[in-house]
Amino acid sequence: MMSAYLDFIRMRFLMMLAYRVNYYSGIIIYAINIGAYYFLWKAIYGSQETLAGFSIDQMTTYLAISWMARAFYFNNLDRDIANEIRDGSVAIQMIRPYNYLIVKLMQGFGEGLFRFLLFMIPGLAIVCFIFPVDLPTDPVVWLTYLAMLVFSFLINSQLNIMTGLFAFFVENNEGLMRMKRVMVDLFSGVIIPIAFFPGWLSSVMNWLPFQAITYLPSSIFTGRTPLAEAGSVFIIQLTWLVVLLIPIVVMWRAARQRLFVQGG
Amino acid sequence: MLAIDVKDLRKQFKVQKNRAGLSGAFKDLFKREYTHVTAVNDITFQIPQGEICGYIGENGAGKSTTIKMLTGILVPTSGELNVNGYVPHRDREKFVKGIGVVFGQRSQLWWDIGVIESFQLLRKVYDVPLNDFNRRLDQLVERLHLGELLNRPVRKLSLGQRMRCELVASLLHNPAIVFLDEPTIGLDIVVKTEIRDFLLEMNRQEGTTILLTTHDLQDIEALCSRVIMLDDGSIIYDGGLEELKTTWSKGREIQFQFGEAMSISRLQQLTSTMNVAWTRENEFTATLFVPHEVNFSEAMGLVVGGAQIRDIKIFETNTDDIVRGIYQTGSAEVKDSEDNTQAEHVQEKETVLS
Numbered sequence: 294m295m296s297a298y299l300d301f302i303r304m305r306f307l308m309m310l311a312y313r314v315n316y317y318s319g320i321i322i323y324a325i326n327i328g329a330y331y332f333l334w335k336a337i338y339g340s341q342e343t344l345a346g347f348s349i350d351q352m353t354t355y356l357a358i359s360w361m362a363r364a365f366y367f368n369n370l371d372r373d374i375a376n377e378i379r380d381g382s383v384a385i386q387m388i389r390p391y392n393y394l395i396v397k398l399m400q401g402f403g404e405g406l407f408r409f410l411l412f413m414i415p416g417l418a419i420v421c422f423i424f425p426v427d428l429p430t431d432p433v434v435w436l437t438y439l440a441m442l443v444f445s446f447l448i449n450s451q452l453n454i455m456t457g458l459f460a461f462f463v464e465n466n467e468g469l470m471r472m473k474r475v476m477v478d479l480f481s482g483v484i485i486p487i488a489f490f491p492g493w494l495s496s497v498m499n500w501l502p503f504q505a506i507t508y509l510p511s512s513i514f515t516g517r518t519p520l521a522e523a524g525s526v527f528i529i530q531l532t533w534l535v536v537l538l539i540p541i542v543v544m545w546r547a548a549r550q551r552l553f554v555q556g557g
Numbered sequence: 558m559l560a561i562d563v564k565d566l567r568k569q570f571k572v573q574k575n576r577a578g579l580s581g582a583f584k585d586l587f588k589r590e591y592t593h594v595t596a597v598n599d600i601t602f603q604i605p606q607g608e609i610c611g612y613i614g615e616n617g618a619g620k621s622t623t624i625k626m627l628t629g630i631l632v633p634t635s636g637e638l639n640v641n642g643y644v645p646h647r648d649r650e651k652f653v654k655g656i657g658v659v660f661g662q663r664s665q666l667w668w669d670i671g672v673i674e675s676f677q678l679l680r681k682v683y684d685v686p687l688n689d690f691n692r693r694l695d696q697l698v699e700r701l702h703l704g705e706l707l708n709r710p711v712r713k714l715s716l717g718q719r720m721r722c723e724l725v726a727s728l729l730h731n732p733a734i735v736f737l738d739e740p741t742i743g744l745d746i747v748v749k750t751e752i753r754d755f756l757l758e759m760n761r762q763e764g765t766t767i768l769l770t771t772h773d774l775q776d777i778e779a780l781c782s783r784v785i786m787l788d789d790g791s792i793i794y795d796g797g798l799e800e801l802k803t804t805w806s807k808g809r810e811i812q813f814q815f816g817e818a819m820s821i822s823r824l825q826q827l828t829s830t831m832n833v834a835w836t837r838e839n840e841f842t843a844t845l846f847v848p849h850e851v852n853f854s855e856a857m858g859l860v861v862g863g864a865q866i867r868d869i870k871i872f873e874t875n876t877d878d879i880v881r882g883i884y885q886t887g888s889a890e891v892k893d894s895e896d897n898t899q900a901e902h903v904q905e906k907e908t909v910l911s
Contacts, residue, residue, distance in 0.1 A: 297681035304678070308669055385665045388658045389682055390650045464573075513672040549646070550632050551571075 297391065298399045305403025313411060319364070320416045324423065327360050330484075331424055345488040350427050351515045352486075355454050357417065357426045358438075359483045359511045364504065365413040366446040371470050374457025394454060394545060402403055410433045429516060437523045441510035444530035449506050451537040452477065458541070460547035482508030502533040559639070560734050560766040561604040561627065568622050568635035596622040598790035599636065604783075606733070607764040609756070610797070611777040614787035615884050620770040623787070624738050627768070628658050641734050656685060657727035659741035664719065665726055666711045672722050673707040676729060685732035690729065697725045700755055717748035724752065728759075734766045742772055753779045773857040774876045786883065793883070798876070805883065806874035808848035810855070815841050816865035827863040831856055841867075 311318075331353055338349045347355065374397060377383045386393045420426060429435060456473045459466040478484055480503035487498050487508045498504050509526045510520040518526070569750065574590040576582065597619040602609050614620050625631040626638065629645030629652055638644055643652035659665075666675040680690045698704060701721045706714060714722065727735065737756075741749045757780060759765050771777060776783060777798060784801060786794035794801060818840040825835055833856055834846045847856050860866070 297678065300678050300681055304667070304670065304674075311669075382663060384625065384630050385660065385663055386630050387649065388653050388656070388665075390654045390684075391682055392650070 298395060301396055302403040302406065305400040306407050309407035310411075311403055313407075316408075316412050320419060323360050323364055323416055324420055327420055327424065330356050330360075338378050344441055345486070346517060347486065347488065350425065351517055353424055354427045354515045355486060355511050355517070357420045358514045359507050361413050361417045361420065362442060362445060362507055362511065363478070363483050364416055365405060365409045365442065367408070367450045368401050368450065368453060370401050370450055370453040371456040371473065373397065374447060374454060375399070375460035375466055375470065378457070378460040389398060390445060394541065397454060397457075401446075401453075405446050410537075427515075429514060431520070433522060434514065434516070436515045437520065438510055441513065441523075441526060441530060444527070444534060445506045445510055448533050448537065449477065450529065451541060452502070455537070455544065457540055458544045458548060461544070461551065477503060477506065480504070480507040482511065486512075494501035502537060505530045505533050507539070558606050559603050560641060561602075561641040561768065562637075563603070563627075564598060564601050564637040565599045566601070566623070566626060566638055567595065567599050567634045568619075568626060568631060569634045570594045570596055577743060595790050597626070600787070600790075600792050602795055603784055604654050604766060604768065606766050607760070608783060609760050609767040609780050610743040610769045611781035611784040612768055612787065613772075613774070613777060613784060613880065614770075616772075618787040622785055624658075624736050624768070624770060628656060628736055628834050629653060648698075654730065655733050656736040657730070657732035659727045659735070659737045659740050660721075661737075661742040664711065664723065666719070666722060668712050669710060671708050671710055672703070672714070672733045675722075675726060676707075679726055679729055682797060685730050689731070693729055693731060695846065696724070697728060699756070701725060701751070710729065716783070717744050720744060720748065720752070724755070733761075734768070737767065737769045737771075739771055740769065740784070741771065741776055747866060749773070749776070757779060772881060778876055786880075788884070802874070802876060802879060803849075805879040806849075808846055808851070808874070809853065810872040810874075810895070811847060811860075812838075812846045812870040812872065813843055813845065813860060813864075813866055814868040815843070817841075819843060828856060828859050831859070 334352050334356070335349065338344060338352070342348060344352075374383075377386065383393070386396070421428065429438075452473060456466065456470055459469055463469070480487075480498060480501060482504060484503060487495050487504055489497060490522070498508075505526075509529060513520065513523055570593070571591045572594050574585075574592055576590070578587055597737070600619075600623065605877065612620055614625070622631065626633045627640055627645060629649040632646045638646075641652065641655045643655075645652050666672065667678070670678075676694060679685075680687070685693075698707065701724065703718075703721060703725065706718050706722065711722070712718065724740070741752060744752070753776060756767060756769075760780075762769055769776065769780065781798060784794065784798050785792055786801075819837075821835060821837045821843075824837065824843055824845075828835070828845070831851055832848065833851055835843055836846070837843045845856065845860065847853055
């Protein structure tokens, strides 16, 4: 059975590889995004040394690594699941002796692996070449960051799976999917680091899973959060990973009860 | 032993009511109204191992809903269900290892990869040992003539080719029960026949239980010893196909070609002592309808003795007509309401013949 799950990773990876040309343009788009925010922040900083504890160099690194992390953890599991529910092909998944959600997660891994190797790494290399990005020199920081990135991927995938499963309960969850995408980008700190949020909002963010996706790992990577505090970041990520399992399991159970296969 | 045991099975769906007009849409926004639709209404049946059973009914009668409950996809609203020793929705992952399912309208193969890769993935999903898998695959490939298709991607197959691959995909793990939901839909007669022959052979050799839904009654005639007919969520007939035919066919039609021109009144005169009906097709040809309760040889004798005959053809009522008749009246309860249905027969005949 395990080998079947691994096969889903392999298959999705190969499928993504077949469409790799699409992602070359993705690298350019991400580079443009990073560039736009780089110049924007430069203008905001003006002559100031630091803002909200970020120096301009840290900010540049934060931007580059956050966007490139997004290039890795982003996936369309929500849309995949919602489509399969809406067109009824989820029925086919139910006649197989495997767990549908694990299969979806495996496909997400396949996509993630592709995005990591052929999108994030070359993208980061290009971005470092264009902008003054300060990469950490301590290999421990790199390893810690990579481990955190795995959690980022998992938490983001959990949010995607939840959003996708909503298709069981509402006729059309398109709006929800868009809202989720904007919320993840904004609240995870890809667009603006959470330190820049007004006080009340950043304290709300402490109680939401989004910061664990980008903000906390990127802060470690840029050195804004010292490595000594990595442990507490891991604890936050792990806690969210476990907590988010609950709504997924509840939704999946409820969905099984009311599964309504479209098209009879 | 029973392969499928169903008792008082029921499935209700909650369906959103969309109220009409702008004000209706506005009301829907705040307070949704739902109606309960009973797709399957307390059905009970048993299928012993090794039987091929046809499951028929009009569109929307609840066939697919039943199949989906039997395969563990849907959770029933109430009732008892035991398939292959399992309660399907409860032990879904264990249960589905022992069944095979083909949905004629949906593909279970992976669209982008080659057929053989799909099969190999299924081998891993179902935990089939490599030796068994290879033996089984060779057999199936040979019997369904898939040889050269195996390396093509699924999206490049024709419907007939794809359907044969779907069959193989559902049988690789050697299931004890196979559910086929409209397996021959949209296929040409050659592929249909091939699939029917294959299913029949599999049933004979391996004792596979097959439950088949279809709109093509030829499938039923070719394969099934038993039919369950569903209407509006309830079983209206459960029994042999032959029985269905004999209880429901109203009689036989005999077409005569005469050596001389015959008028309708002369024909009626010939059989005036019997409760039969004539329809005249042209000067030389006429059809005699003989209900089952009338002695067939006697009726023949009267006509043959009274007129010069060139040719005779006898038509049995075919299953299509019978089933159409049942769908239209919405009942097949022959045993309970013999008199009523008989009366209906006569009435219907009159309308047909008048």
